[in-house]
Amino acid sequence: MTDVIIVPDGQLVRNLEVNAGQKTDMVLLIMPGVSCDVRLDVRLTGEGAEANIYGAYICGGNEKVNIAVDMHHDVPYCNSRQLFKGIAGGASKVDFYGKIIVAKDAQRTEAYQENHNILLSDEAKVDTKPQLEIYADDVKCSHGATIGRLNEEEQFYMRSRGISLEDAKVLQMISFIAPVLENIQDETQRDAASSEFESQIRNIIRNI
Amino acid sequence: MANDILLKIEGLRASVEDKEILKGVDLTIRKGEIHAVMGPNGAGKSTLSAVLAGKPQFTVTAGTIEFLGQDLLAMSPEERAWAGVFLSFQYPVEIPGVTITNFMKTAVNAHRTGKGLEPLKAGDFLKFMREKMAFVQMKPEFAKREVNVGFSGGEKKRNEIFQMAMLDPTLAILDETDSGLDVDALRIVANGVNALHTPEKAAIVITHYQRLLDYIVPDVVHVLKDGKIVKTAGRELVAEIEEKGYDNL
Numbered sequence: 001m002t003d004v005i006i007v008p009d010g011q012l013v014r015n016l017e018v019n020a021g022q023k024t025d026m027v028l029l030i031m032p033g034v035s036c037d038v039r040l041d042v043r044l045t046g047e048g049a050e051a052n053i054y055g056a057y058i059c060g061g062n063e064k065v066n067i068a069v070d071m072h073h074d075v076p077y078c079n080s081r082q083l084f085k086g087i088a089g090g091a092s093k094v095d096f097y098g099k100i101i102v103a104k105d106a107q108r109t110e111a112y113q114e115n116h117n118i119l120l121s122d123e124a125k126v127d128t129k130p131q132l133e134i135y136a137d138d139v140k141c142s143h144g145a146t147i148g149r150l151n152e153e154e155q156f157y158m159r160s161r162g163i164s165l166e167d168a169k170v171l172q173m174i175s176f177i178a179p180v181l182e183n184i185q186d187e188t189q190r191d192a193a194s195s196e197f198e199s200q201i202r203n204i205i206r207n208i
Numbered sequence: 209m210a211n212d213i214l215l216k217i218e219g220l221r222a223s224v225e226d227k228e229i230l231k232g233v234d235l236t237i238r239k240g241e242i243h244a245v246m247g248p249n250g251a252g253k254s255t256l257s258a259v260l261a262g263k264p265q266f267t268v269t270a271g272t273i274e275f276l277g278q279d280l281l282a283m284s285p286e287e288r289a290w291a292g293v294f295l296s297f298q299y300p301v302e303i304p305g306v307t308i309t310n311f312m313k314t315a316v317n318a319h320r321t322g323k324g325l326e327p328l329k330a331g332d333f334l335k336f337m338r339e340k341m342a343f344v345q346m347k348p349e350f351a352k353r354e355v356n357v358g359f360s361g362g363e364k365k366r367n368e369i370f371q372m373a374m375l376d377p378t379l380a381i382l383d384e385t386d387s388g389l390d391v392d393a394l395r396i397v398a399n400g401v402n403a404l405h406t407p408e409k410a411a412i413v414i415t416h417y418q419r420l421l422d423y424i425v426p427d428v429v430h431v432l433k434d435g436k437i438v439k440t441a442g443r444e445l446v447a448e449i450e451e452k453g454y455d456n457l
Contacts, residue, residue, distance in 0.1 A: 152264070152265075153301050154301055154302075154303050156261075156263055156264065156285060156301075157297065157300070157301035157303065158303070158311070158314075158315075159262075159284065159285035159286045159289070160261050160262075160285050160286075160288075160289055160294075160295050160297075161289055161311070161312075161315040161371060161375065162286050162289035162290050162315050162318045162319045162322070162375065163286060163311075163314050163315050163318050164286050164318060165284070165286065167314055167318065171303075171306050171310070171311070171314060172303075172306075174305075175303070175304065175305025175306045176305065178305055179305075
């Protein structure tokens with residue numbers, strides 16, 4: 001089962017160890033108004049271990065969101081995937097730091113990390129630092145980070161079909177966050193998260 | 209008869225990034241008419257369609273546009289769509305993560321809300337959508353595809369006409385709908401446009417070439433050159449342009 005964590009204000013520290021043949025799935029949800037400092041340390045310690053960490057954040061005010069993930073591949077044949085997506089509006093500040101550390105013996109590692117962001121205002125700031133530290137030579141690893149704005153060509157296309165500017169932005173942001181939320185396996189939980197995100201997104205757009 | 213007039217453009221000037229593209233366009237379209245706007249590249253054809261649809265990057269510096277008696281320039285792009293204006297894009301935009309179903313449901317229900325109607329029930333909407341997809345020979349699985357993402361040129365244009373069929377506009381503006389189409393796709397698209405046309409509606413067909421006008425036959429043909437309409441005549445003008453080119457008009 002996916003571990004869904006609604007991140008509260010303040011510090012959240014999790015140290016996870018994933019043993020041989022085991023799998024950990026985690027989805028972190030950071031809602032508007034929450035300022036937090038998330039520190040995850042994931043250690044894959046047995047062959048065939050798998051860790052999938054997903055996160056979505058939405059900030060519309062003065063939030064400060066720090067996310068730091070260390071993903072340790074200590075042994076061969078382990079997989080990890082990280083996907084963090086977020087929207088920063090108002091005067092919020094997001095810091096993302098993510099590191100994949102592949103030990104010398106951890107051959108046949110597959111490790112991926114992505115962090116994508118949308119800025120809604122000139123005052124909002126996003127700082128993203130993806131890092132790879134690889135000591136093995138037979139691995140598949142990649143990382144990517146982007147910071148962008150809502151695409152105005154898409155907005156005009158939607159508006160020309162009668163979709164209001166507000167609804168167009170909501171559609172854009174929901175489709176941006178969806179790849180994170182769709183990893184929540186339990187349907188009830190997933191639908192609840194989607195509708196909560198949708199109403200929070202709508203609030204933020206109305207207050208721009 | 210004045211009340212036959214659907215669209216009246218007078219003295220329209222428009223710029224993008226301080227460069228004037230339209231330099232005084234006059235155009236009157238009556239109900240039931242199909243107008244072709246032809247012209248060389250860079251004449252301002254696409255600018256005219258973008259200004260009619262209300263694209264924010266274009267600034268109208270002079271002139272008026274009246275659509276069914278309303279001041280079109282005072283309306284947002286979505287208000288124009290609700291009033292019955294539809295633009296088929298030359299380059300339809302890809303919207304990753306948004307399915308055609310979700311996109312069209314939002315659009316159709318926005319139109320219905322604008323008219324004071326209840327949103328369509330999910331089942332009724334899907335039935336309606338399937339009908340219109342069949343109308344332009346789009347496979348049902350496209351309903352689940354992301355809007356225009358990975359579509360071929362022909363699929364994108366058929367998707368435009370599908371959306372037009374869903375929204376049933378009073379004024380359809382087809383911007384270079386023929387570009388990138390093979391002859392079969394061209395026929396499907398043209399048949400779709402013709403089938404949707406009624407004596408209450410009008411269409412503006414913007415094109416560089418004669419090809420599309422063999423299938424969608426215009427009542428009036430305009431030549432747009434350097435931001436102005438330099439010639440207006442009946443459909444016989446199409447053959448004249450094909451023969452002489454734009455330079456000798």
